[in-house]
Amino acid sequence: MPAGGPTRFSVSGAIPIHSKRVSHPPGQPASSALPLVDLVDLSVSLGGTPVLSGCRLTLRPGESLGVAGPNGAGKSTLLGVVATFIAPTGGSGTVLGAPLASPRVPAVRPGIGWSGHLPALYPDLTLGENLTLNAQLTGYPASQGQMVLEQVGLGAAAGIRAERCSNGMLRRADLARLLIGSPRLVLLDEPDAGLDQDAAPIIDHLIRKTTTRGGAVLCVSHDADKLSGWVDRVVEMRDGRIM
């Protein structure tokens, strides 16, 4: 169930997001049936301790999948593997067509958007500088930074240093990072943590924007009910296995 239609989405107020379409560099037609994520019997052990085992997961264009599970189930590790941060120790997988841990991985990274537990912002830089740096490094004009901040309702806060922002503002700014350049694969780790009611539609918008353009979304949370409000399908994870 998509929790809210476009009418409910009122975060940015002035700027309708869909009109600001940006082209994405590693673009493939949305109709491509090739899975964006395909994990086969994948396992990960960290320091000899198995964290994931026998994970199978396929995400096709236009799909959004939620993974629910208790603390320590391996959800964040799964997200880290799909984000190409953590190399699998067993099994195999491809992300955006690149086999995991292969030399082709760095080339597909700009097509991945990830937001973790903690915001990836520099406390000494302003929100605007943070987002601008991200946009410029990804190959987009600096103005993209300001634009996405306005989309998440932080247009007026662009000049404030991140260290002076509230948790909720930081979460919003971190989600704004994923709006830069519309990544084909969006990965969210407990995205609503610290977000207020007004900001909740940002997650909805981000997921819908990605899937309607032929991208895919993987979202993990301990709360299965909340997940089912955001994504099409929810699976459960326990003891490092996808049930």
Add this chain to the structure above:
Amino acid sequence: MKKRLLAVLTGVALGAGLVLAFTSPPDLLQGDFVRILYIHVPSAWLAFLAFGVTAAGSIGWLFTRRMSWDRVAEASAEIGVLFTAIALATGMIWGKPVWGTYWDWGDARLATTAMMFFVYLGYLALRRTTTDPRLRARRSSVLGTIAVVQVPLVYFSVKLWRTLHQGLTIRPDGIQMDGAMVSALLVNLAAFTLLYATLLIYRTALARMEEAAAAERVPAQSPVTVPRLREADA
């Protein structure tokens, strides 16, 4: 079996080396102190050999990502640190009576050996702090690679330093050696090299077993359970 044969051969060679070290004639100038060199020179040779192999292992891992390179690098570094320590200690013990000082700042080899000792001590410390074998391989291969670049430069710069400043000490270069002394030294060099090969093979095998054991150690799958607050209340 081949491993055991090598170990036996090493034992025999070391025994022969020891006998020759004690039966060779004393030096005209150094007297019996020269016997220290039969341990010192082969140890120093092993130190350079071992760190050379560690460097090769590090670069090999960076390019191939095969764990076997990392195991060789690790094993060789451990042996290298041990023999560097022996080389430094015996060098100082020999240096005091012969050169009149424990530490000669003019000797580029000494400075380089000491620096290598510190670098690879750090290398081993770095390895100890990381439990995950793959992460450990990454970290240490990078350090091993930087060391390759810097160690030769240290040797060169200390040499340059002293040539520009005039030598301070009388170096026992160009001393003619008796035939029996040369053979004692050569046998010990060969014996120590065999010792290196034996230690390397055994240590690499041990590393492989350690990794296998670490992979087998499967802990309880889920350490997080449902809190039983009611029971605690009761």
Add this chain to the structure above:
Amino acid sequence: MRGGFWRSAGLIALRDLRVELRSGEALTVVFPFAVVASWIAPLATNASPLLLRDLAAPVYWLITLLFGMMIVLRQTALETRAQRRALALTGLDPAARFAGRSGASGLVLAAVAGTLILPVIIFYDYRPPSGGALMAPVIILAAAGLAMLGTLAGDVTIGLRARTSLAPLLMAPLAVPLVMGAAQSLESLVAGKSIITWVLVLVIADLGLAAAGVMSARALEEISL
């Protein structure tokens, strides 16, 4: 590689310099600490003027090395794991990240090292040799080398609890060619000799470190994510 290697490196360097300008840790914390250290050393030597003048140059380089390590390792501590991950997903070439961070650290370090000459002149009655301006490129080359070495040492020990003690241990012995090159350049200047050989040592050390940094950038990125 988006937008080119040097552009990315420049953006990263700009980020670090901006952060340093605002947090001021190197210039307002480490630098005063280094000045205090240079002031304390004479207390241990009874402050005999002749001895002090002899000590000036070695104390200067020792302090530059030790506090330089503090500066460089402080800079690397600035990136959290989330920040590194977000950076990697921009498609940033890890070698450009290395270049940018080393560049920024090198600039800060060169500024601090250059300014540290002042307390040495004051406390040690040190008289810079004629042609002392030639020391500027030497300081810059040494700072660049220390910055690259520190960036590498910081990255190698990323995520380790023993990092604050381990990184300097790894870095100090490998800094020998840099410290020797810099210190001997000054000695040569005082003796009225050519410094070109020692400058060459610094250049070779810097090139070697740059090569090691570029070669290992990808492996280091894998550790950091």
